[in-house]
Amino acid sequence: xxxxxxxxxxxxxxxxxxxxxxxxxxxxxxxxxxxxxxxxxxxxxxxxxxxxxxxxxxxxxxxxxxxxxxxxxxxxxxxxxxxxxxxxxxxxxxxxxxxxxxxxxxxxxxxxxxxxxxxxxxxxxxxxxxxxxxxxxxxxxxxxxxxxxxxxxxxxxxxxxxxxxxxxxxxxxxxxxxxxxx
Amino acid sequence: xxxxxxxxxxxxxxxxxxxxxxxxxxxxxxxxxxxxxxxxxxxxxxxxxxxxxxxxxxxxxxxxx
Numbered sequence: 001x002x003x004x005x006x007x008x009x010x011x012x013x014x015x016x017x018x019x020x021x022x023x024x025x026x027x028x029x030x031x032x033x034x035x036x037x038x039x040x041x042x043x044x045x046x047x048x049x050x051x052x053x054x055x056x057x058x059x060x061x062x063x064x065x066x067x068x069x070x071x072x073x074x075x076x077x078x079x080x081x082x083x084x085x086x087x088x089x090x091x092x093x094x095x096x097x098x099x100x101x102x103x104x105x106x107x108x109x110x111x112x113x114x115x116x117x118x119x120x121x122x123x124x125x126x127x128x129x130x131x132x133x134x135x136x137x138x139x140x141x142x143x144x145x146x147x148x149x150x151x152x153x154x155x156x157x158x159x160x161x162x163x164x165x166x167x168x169x170x171x172x173x174x175x176x177x178x179x180x181x182x
Numbered sequence: 183x184x185x186x187x188x189x190x191x192x193x194x195x196x197x198x199x200x201x202x203x204x205x206x207x208x209x210x211x212x213x214x215x216x217x218x219x220x221x222x223x224x225x226x227x228x229x230x231x232x233x234x235x236x237x238x239x240x241x242x243x244x245x246x247x
Binding site (some may be wrong): 007009010011012080095096097098099100101104107108111112120121122123124134136137139141143145146147148149150154 | 189211212213214218219220221223224239241243244245246247
């Protein structure tokens, strides 16, 4: 089973770590951005990697967990015109974008593809009590659905919790827990 | 007609998805619409008239990832 990660920031990088630790060995990692100091409070990167492309860094970091994993980093900006093609061969796609419009774009572009889509909405702030799961079509969306990054800072614990729930969704539906029973 | 919106049955005058979104003041740029269990691209909202018994889910994304 191949999993696509659309945006390898706080959500995308942390979902990918959980997937690889749980037996996923085939990932496509897509992001256009470089690592900045402000990312290090929640994203799965290190200080000595600053300034480099995150998609490539994530592949390096995941390979240190699982050298046998097949990791396909791609440095490019996803949009409505290219996203279906970029993830065409993926069984599931993780939406890890920062912007609201990009999140909507991904759901609308891939909803009819038959792929499992797991998305995040509401990962900012510190409130953990209202994290919930909504399902729309083939998409599962996880978060508190209200706290926007434009009004609240983003911290590691909440991002990690939402990312873990998103990874769990894929692992459970993809049958990875049964395949890796230890 | 009666339409179920986000789990609640509501009484609506005949309208399209686009009209409903506009009437409710929802910002289309972050809104995803599921109509009878299918996600509908924004470009198609104006061509879909709601019918008695339809089910709608409206989800406004917030930023952060």
